[in-house]
Amino acid sequence: MAAAAATKVPATMRAVQYDACGGGAEGLKHVEVPVPSAKKNELLLKLEAASINPVDWKIQKGMLRPFLPRKLPFIPVTDVAGVVVDVGPGVNGFQAGDEVVAMLNSFYGGGLAEYAVASESLTVKRPPEVSAAEGAGLPIAAGTALQALRSIGAKFDGTGQPLNVLITAASGGVGFYAVQLAKLAGLHVTATCGARNVELVKSLGANEVLDYRTPEGASLQSPSGKKYDGVVHCTVGISWSTFEPVLAPTGRVIDITPNFAAILKSGLHKVTFAKKRLVPLLLSPNKADLEFLVGLLKDHKMKTLIDSRFPLSEASKAWQKSIEGHATGKIIVEMEG
Structure with a gap:
């Protein structure tokens, strides 16, 4: 053939x-x-x-x-x-x-x-x-969202803990998949985006949405006062000093676009055994993840x-x-x- x-x-x-x-x-x-x-x-x-x-x-x-x-x-x-x-x-x-x-x-x-x-x-x-x-x-954007959430501790088989997560740039290419996947994993989702996309991000399943241009959005503080077990960080220009106060005691920031400074900060957290950590993520493409994501689209559990x-x-x-x-x-x- x-x-x-x-x-x-x-x-x-x-x-x-x-x-x-x-x-x-x-x-x-x-x-x-x-x-x-x-x-x-x-x-x-x-x-x-x-x-x-x-x-x-x-x-x-x-x-x-x-x-x-x-x-x-x-x-x-x-x-x-x-x-x-x-x-x-x-x-x-x-x-x-x-x-x-x-x-x-x-x-x-x-x-x-x-x-x-x-x-x-x-x-x-x-x-x-x-x-x-x-x-x-799907491949890079949804794959990155999936692996970032898993590295925070999200599970998709019903056995996961009800974690609190923050997703920055939630209306972007990775962020909108991350919101949907986080909800499928049973997580409480706080998200940031521009004012024009607030209702859209809510419709994807976010519990709380912050306009990143407001003081509340810039501080990343959850309106319900929750500390974040993990952050899927999909944008740039936010310092560790902004993340640190809003993290739970063992919270992790998964940085999907790490620069040299972020990699250095991550290394410092490792060698000092810091409980709150910045973790750079480099996508590890694999067939199983892609099949899982295509299946979610097929079953209308997620959308592009x-x-x-x-x-x-x-x-x-x-x-x-x-x-x-x-x-x-x-x-x-x-x-x-």
């Missing part, structure tokens, strides 16, 4: 890439490049949708050098959904025609294109109840909030919107045609 499907794949495809670090949205170029081929344990996908995460433009900006990008020119974005059109040697769990969600290899990217190669180990089947755009939003959709021909507009940092939910690029 793989060979039959492969004959339908064109030799070249449209893609969006950058040739150098820096440049922002203006640095993106529309190109025609060869369609990649699936090697051992890989799948060739005809992409339907991809979601842009802040890490994508941070890589372009040069913030993760010398690790990423591995080489230039680079086709960015890793979070995708599409249809399997060919399978490489050793693949047993998929066949041509399967609809899937995948996280592409961060070193090679490839998501802003009509076709991409994905590892079988980070690809899961997508049921009819989950659209391509909804599925593409889509801020905006752009065709591949307008990928630079999507890129710029992500850089500006005010999206409510996920920014999706759809591969038209």
Whole structure:
């Protein structure tokens, strides 16, 4: 079946890439490049949708050098959904025609294109109840939210404790998933966001919502006076001295975008055996988490909030919107045609 499907794949495809670090949205170029081929344990996908995460433009900006990008020119974005059109040697769990969600290899990217190669180990089947755009939003954003909550102590099998959590930037790409997942785990959720999104965040399940621009929001204090067992910290610019007074005695701040100062602070907390701790989180992608998250969408226990959709021909507009940092939910690029 793989060979039959492969004959339908064109030799070249449209893609969006950058040739150098820096440049922002203006640095993106529309190109025609060869369609990649699936090697051992890989799948060739005809992409339907991809979601842009802040890490994508941070890589372009040069913030993760010398690790990423591995080489230039680079086709960015890793979070995708599409249809399997060919399978490489050793693949047993998929066949041509399967609809899937995948996280592409961060070193090679490839998501802003009509076709991409994905590892079988980070690809899961997508049921009819989950659209391509909804599925593409999951891998980095929902995966990070899930792992952050687990590191605080959240459990999703009904055995967890009723913890109090704070979620900052709760209307952003990670935050809106974190609110929903925290409620599924039975946690009491306080959230921060801008005034225009307060009602939206409440509708996702937050018990208390603070406008971060108000004095109460800036202090992060729960209106009910609860101390936080954990914080899923999804923004920047909040100091440890702001978090420390609102934490429970063994509270943890899970920082999903740690800078050098945060890493140093975390190290200090470790060596001094501090009870209150800052904990940097680096996503550890895995198939089991992705299957769990897709299942939640399928069962309507969680939803992907889509801020905006752009065709591949307008990928630079999507890129710029992500850089500006005010999206409510996920920014999706759809591969038209």
